[in-house]
Amino acid sequence: MPKRLLLLVLPLLLAGCAGDVGWINPRDPQANAEDTYAGCRRAAERDYGQSGYQAAADSRFGDPMAMADREASGDRVREAVAACMRAEGFIPKK
Secondary structure, eight states, X not given: OHHHHHHHHHHHHHHHHTTOOSEEOXXXXXXXXXXXXXXXXXXXXXXXXXXXXXXXXXXXXXXXXXXXXXXHHHHHHHXXXXXXXXXXXXXXXX
């Protein structure tokens, strides 16, 4: 019985967590923040490089300078995404 309950509840829990990017457009509450966020993220990563995950096999994985560079790149990407979202009329959810 617990296994069945888990199979029924787990998809509902995952669906509740998926898709919320933390932005809303006050002028158009039905605006699709997920699509806009994805576009802003792609543009920022194109301009500043991808941030975040690096494979363990990456020769720079343990290099402190490379780690600092990835962190700085991640900061630039986050700032660019936020600027793009604001330009599209979105504000962060509280």
